[in-house]
Amino acid sequence: MTNYIYPDNLKSAPMLFLWRLQDLVKIGIGAIISVVALAETGFTIPLVITIAYAFLAIRFDDTSILDFLRYAINYFFIEQQEYRWQMRKGEE
Secondary structure (H helix, E strand, C coil), X not given: CCCCCCXXXXXXXXXXXXXXXXXXXXXXXXXXXXXXXXXXXXXXXXXXXXXXHHHHCCEECCEEHHHHHXXXXXXXXXXXXXXXXXXXXXXX
């Protein structure tokens, strides 16, 4: 008899440890570029950006700090907020 172990949600993104695989690819490419930049020029900013991205992309309960920052920037700066004020009848 063979036992199969499936994740709770089969449509969820594939994950490895605390990151989605897509994020791990970005972190890996950033790490390679960072190491080359550090070895060739002594330039540490790509390494700092890669480490910051890796920290912000850690996922708990299918959300990350990076997602929250994207939503907040989109809400406050990108999407137009529209407010309509009306007088109710009898409040004049």
